Amino acid sequence: MLDDISLNILKILQEKARVPNIDVARQVAMAPSAVLERIRKMERQGIIDGYEVRLNPARFNRRQIAFIEIRSRSVGDRPETGEALAAIPEVQEVHYVAGDDCYLVKVRVADTTELAALIREKIAVIAEVASTRTTTVLHTYKETARIPIRA
Structure with a gap:
C-alpha cells in the first residue's frame, strides 16, 4: 500500500517526470536520498511503469x-x-x-x-x-x- 508521501511523489512525477529529485524532496519535505529510494522502489514494484517524452x-x-x-x-x-x-x-x-x-x-x-x-x-x-x-x-x-x- 502506498502512503501519502509516495502518492504525492507520484503526482509530482506525473506532472513533470523530469523534475529534479531535489525539487521533489522539497515538495514532500524529505531528504533527496529518501525520495530517490522511494522512486526506485516504486519502479521495482512496477508502480512506475516508465518515463515517456510527449512530442508535439x-x-x-x-x-x-x-x-x-x-x-x-x-x-x-x-x-x-x-x-x-x-x-x-x-x-x-x-x-x-x-x-x-x-x-x-x-x-x-x-x-x-x-x-x-x-x-x-x-x-x-x-x-x-x-x-x-x-x-x-x-x-x-x-x-x-x-x-x-x-x-
Whole structure:
C-alpha cells in the first residue's frame, strides 16, 4: 500500500517526470536520498511503469487522430490480431472491447488521405479483420495518460 508521501511523489512525477529529485524532496519535505529510494522502489514494484517524452504531433505532421472500431472474423480475443494491430507504427492504442466490435484502435496520422491508406494497406490486410468503422477527431480538448491519484 502506498502512503501519502509516495502518492504525492507520484503526482509530482506525473506532472513533470523530469523534475529534479531535489525539487521533489522539497515538495514532500524529505531528504533527496529518501525520495530517490522511494522512486526506485516504486519502479521495482512496477508502480512506475516508465518515463515517456510527449512530442508535439503538429511538429511531426501527425495532427489527425482517428478511432477505428474493428470487427474480427472470429469470436473472442485473438492475441495475434491485437499484436498485429499494435505493431503498426501509426497505432497508439489497441483495446480489446466488449460489444459488436472486437478492437478499438487509436491512430495518429497526417491527414485523411494517410488514414485511408493506413486502413486499406495495413489494417484491412490483417487476416482476422472482417470490417472497420472509423471516427475522425475534429478537435481534442484533453489527451493524457495520467492516472488520477487521490491521497
